[in-house]
Amino acid sequence: MAKLNTRVSFIEGSLGVLLLALLVRSAQVQLFQGARWATEAKQSRTEHVVLEAPRGALLDRHGTPIALTQETYHVGIAPNELRDPDHDPETIARVLHLPLMHVEDELGRHYAYFSGPFTASTVQGLRDLRGVHLEPVLNRFYPSPEFARAIIGRAGEGGQKPSGLERTLDTLLAGTPGAAVVLKDRAGRQYDSPSRRIQSPVPGNDVVLTLDAELQEIAQRSLRLALEKMDADGGDVVMLDPATGEVLAVASERRDGGIRPSAFIDAYEPGSVAKIFTAGALIADRRIRLTDRVSGENGKFKMQDRTLVDEHPLPTLNLADAIRVSSNIAMAKFVTRLDHSSEYEMLRDFGLGTPTGIEFPAEASGRLALPKDWSRPTPTSLAIGYEVSVTPLQIAAAYGAIANDGVLLEPTLVREVRAPNGEILYRHQPEPVRRVVSPEVARELRQLLAGVVSSTGTGASAALATFTLAAKTGTSRQVVNGHYKAGAYNASFAALFPAEHPQLVVVVKVENPRKGGYFAAETAAPVTRAMLEQALASRTVALDRARLSAAAPAPGVGELEEDPGVAPYVVSWPPPHDTAAPAPPRPIPDVSGRTLRDAVRLLHRRGFHVVIKGWGNVEKTWPAAGAEAAAGSLVTVFGDTPQ
Amino acid sequence: MALKGRHWVMIWLLAFLAAAGSVVARQTAALRIARALSQTRDTLSSLRSRRAEYERRLRQASSRSVLVPRAQALGLRLPADSEIVILPVPDTSAP
Numbered sequence: 001m002a003k004l005n006t007r008v009s010f011i012e013g014s015l016g017v018l019l020l021a022l023l024v025r026s027a028q029v030q031l032f033q034g035a036r037w038a039t040e041a042k043q044s045r046t047e048h049v050v051l052e053a054p055r056g057a058l059l060d061r062h063g064t065p066i067a068l069t070q071e072t073y074h075v076g077i078a079p080n081e082l083r084d085p086d087h088d089p090e091t092i093a094r095v096l097h098l099p100l101m102h103v104e105d106e107l108g109r110h111y112a113y114f115s116g117p118f119t120a121s122t123v124q125g126l127r128d129l130r131g132v133h134l135e136p137v138l139n140r141f142y143p144s145p146e147f148a149r150a151i152i153g154r155a156g157e158g159g160q161k162p163s164g165l166e167r168t169l170d171t172l173l174a175g176t177p178g179a180a181v182v183l184k185d186r187a188g189r190q191y192d193s194p195s196r197r198i199q200s201p202v203p204g205n206d207v208v209l210t211l212d213a214e215l216q217e218i219a220q221r222s223l224r225l226a227l228e229k230m231d232a233d234g235g236d237v238v239m240l241d242p243a244t245g246e247v248l249a250v251a252s253e254r255r256d257g258g259i260r261p262s263a264f265i266d267a268y269e270p271g272s273v274a275k276i277f278t279a280g281a282l283i284a285d286r287r288i289r290l291t292d293r294v295s296g297e298n299g300k301f302k303m304q305d306r307t308l309v310d311e312h313p314l315p316t317l318n319l320a321d322a323i324r325v326s327s328n329i330a331m332a333k334f335v336t337r338l339d340h341s342s343e344y345e346m347l348r349d350f351g352l353g354t355p356t357g358i359e360f361p362a363e364a365s366g367r368l369a370l371p372k373d374w375s376r377p378t379p380t381s382l383a384i385g386y387e388v389s390v391t392p393l394q395i396a397a398a399y400g401a402i403a404n405d406g407v408l409l410e411p412t413l414v415r416e417v418r419a420p421n422g423e424i425l426y427r428h429q430p431e432p433v434r435r436v437v438s439p440e441v442a443r444e445l446r447q448l449l450a451g452v453v454s455s456t457g458t459g460a461s462a463a464l465a466t467f468t469l470a471a472k473t474g475t476s477r478q479v480v481n482g483h484y485k486a487g488a489y490n491a492s493f494a495a496l497f498p499a500e501h502p503q504l505v506v507v508v509k510v511e512n513p514r515k516g517g518y519f520a521a522e523t524a525a526p527v528t529r530a531m532l533e534q535a536l537a538s539r540t541v542a543l544d545r546a547r548l549s550a551a552a553p554a555p556g557v558g559e560l561e562e563d564p565g566v567a568p569y570v571v572s573w574p575p576p577h578d579t580a581a582p583a584p585p586r587p588i589p590d591v592s593g594r595t596l597r598d599a600v601r602l603l604h605r606r607g608f609h610v611v612i613k614g615w616g617n618v619e620k621t622w623p624a625a626g627a628e629a630a631a632g633s634l635v636t637v638f639g640d641t642p643q
Numbered sequence: 644m645a646l647k648g649r650h651w652v653m654i655w656l657l658a659f660l661a662a663a664g665s666v667v668a669r670q671t672a673a674l675r676i677a678r679a680l681s682q683t684r685d686t687l688s689s690l691r692s693r694r695a696e697y698e699r700r701l702r703q704a705s706s707r708s709v710l711v712p713r714a715q716a717l718g719l720r721l722p723a724d725s726e727i728v729i730l731p732v733p734d735t736s737a738p
Binding site for chain 2: 070072121124127136465466532533548
């Protein structure tokens with residue numbers, strides 16, 4: 001019996017030791033190693049995923065989408081998981097629009113991967129197929145891929161850096177990524193359960209550009225057709241609103257297919273287009289009276305360093321004649337009345353030789369040498385647009401100053417920045433750079449430019465029958481590798497439309513036209529006229545037609561009466577609503593007590609974005625019912641059953 | 644009648660089963676809702692994608708490069724500026 005008791009005691013003791021060991025080990029695991037094991041367990045059963053933030057949209061001034069973010073998919077297929085390996089490849093090839101051979105080759109591997117990216121509607125037919133794994137990825141989508149391609153640029157995808165406006169505005173467009181935790185099984189497969197969000201992604205801001213989609217299309221198409229017709233190397237069009245500095249259209253085309261924003265980055269010698277700036281200095285400094293005349297030298301004037309030739313010789317010329325027929329000889333004579341600093345300062349004040357400051361990753365400053373670096377012929381060269389280089393954008397901004405009563409404005413491409421909830425974070429206000437000339441001088445310069453488009457001026461081919469135009473032609477020799485290339489010219493045309501109270505500055509540059517003449521009067525001027533006619537005929541182009549109607553003759557007079565076969569095209573007024581303009585605040589309707597579906601429908605109809613919190617019927621909204629909010633604002637609807 | 648020990652065991656067992664059953668039911672419902680939510684998201688994504696595609700096609704179809712040649716083929720043309728009449732707006736701001 002004693003032996004039995006000893007054995008029982010031994011077993012009890014052993015069990016006690018085991019229990020103690022278990023307790024000690026438990027304490028060790030729980031108390032001392034608990035954090036490590038918890039982390040390890042968490043890591044093996046959960047995964048942190050980054051939630052990509054949708055990039056903000058780029059819109060034109062009327063709200064037309066230019067660049068959007070869209071959810072697309074990469075498709076991965078585990079061949080061993082397919083239910084019907086004989087027929088599934090055919091389905092996959094059909095849905096993804098891929099050759100069957102290619103799909104079958106890929107399915108021969110351990111794991112097939114089709115990077116696409118494929119749109120959600122494309123992969124819809126694969127969602128129920130076992131073995132197909134869809135990997136969502138946000139992609140940038142451009143509804144009109146060719147729309148201002150060089151200016152808009154592309155968002156950096158596939159490791160590439162963003163370009164163009166996508167680059168400049170990257171910090172505004174890119175949102176803040178979020179994070180979430182998803183559950184997975186021992187094999188690493190994610191459970192079909194909702195992820196737990198640690199931080200929600202914050203979408204990027206939407207940016208409303210100053211570009212006018214209709215005007216942009218007119219500019220691009222007109223330029224492309226003109227380059228083909230003239231067999232030119234390339235060209236640019238810039239249109240801007242002189243009252244605000246907003247760029248309405250920028251088109252840059254290269255015949256070699258290259259895509260670069262040459263309107264911003266390619267500086268060239270503008271030729272006679274720059275004569276008006278010297279004229280401005282002469283008038284502002286009172287170095288000339290408009291009645292002063294100089295000899296036209298029968299069109300040929302031999303100077304100490306060069307011989308100047310006029311294409312349209314006149315016996316004598318005043319300043320208005322010099323601008324109207326673009327006389328090099330008269331300008332060379334008039335400029336001797338200016339001292340170097342006055343001439344330089346006027347050109348500098350018009351913005352030549354300085355970047356305009358537009359929101360773009362790259363911009364050429366052009367070249368304007370300091371007077372101390374001038375040679376003897378420099379003043380004459382500058383007066384006729386040589387020895388100075390400018391971009392088409394600089395010319396547009398400078399002509400904008402003439403249109404804007406002498407105040408140079410900083411050109412801009414950004415009109416508004418909107419937060420994802422519709423709140424307007426930034427709205428462009430005109431940014432004056434400096435007053436270049438007085439309003440009186442600016443008015444005189446506009447009158448000089450109006451003469452260019454008269455029947456005897458060099459810009460007559462741009463004249464419109466009904467509306468007045470103020471403009472200047474410029475044909476200059478092309479510089480290639482630091483030398484003037486024989487027979488190669490740049491033709492430019494800068495116009496203010498209409499001449500009185502201009503609403504539009506148009507600059508057209510055509511590089512090396514080979515067919516139908518090379519003078520601006522034969523090349524760039526007709527393109528300007530064609531664009532303006534199209535803009536006038538368009539219902540949506542951003543022109544103030546009320547002011548134009550005051551400038552235009554009354555209907556029923558002039559050519560219309562003489563041509564009974566012509567039906568007048570009546571432009572609607574008021575114009576279509578500018579969707580980018582601020583909408584007046586509107587009251588938030590009382591939706592309490594309604595079902596969530598009804599409430600959301602009503603709020604959507606009133607133009608609000610909606611976020612739902614909770615379930616059941618609506619308890620309240622934030623902002624509260626009755627409060628005023630702008631259209632597009634975010635309204636949070638709280639259900640009576642909390643989440 | 645006082646409850647005996649085995650009754651208490653029974654009650655606790657039933658309570659445990661009820662709690663466990665409710666957890667399972669809730670989880671099943673949650674998974675079903677999650678699946679439905681996922682399907683709704685997929686549908687939304689698909690609809691957005693189709694909308695974007697339609698928008699692209701609409702923009703392409705209404706672009707000048709498509710419309711102008713078609714209009715010209717029909718014998719239409721853009722009006723010259725002299726053929727455009729802008730109707731002046733009567734001044735309604737006067738008292």
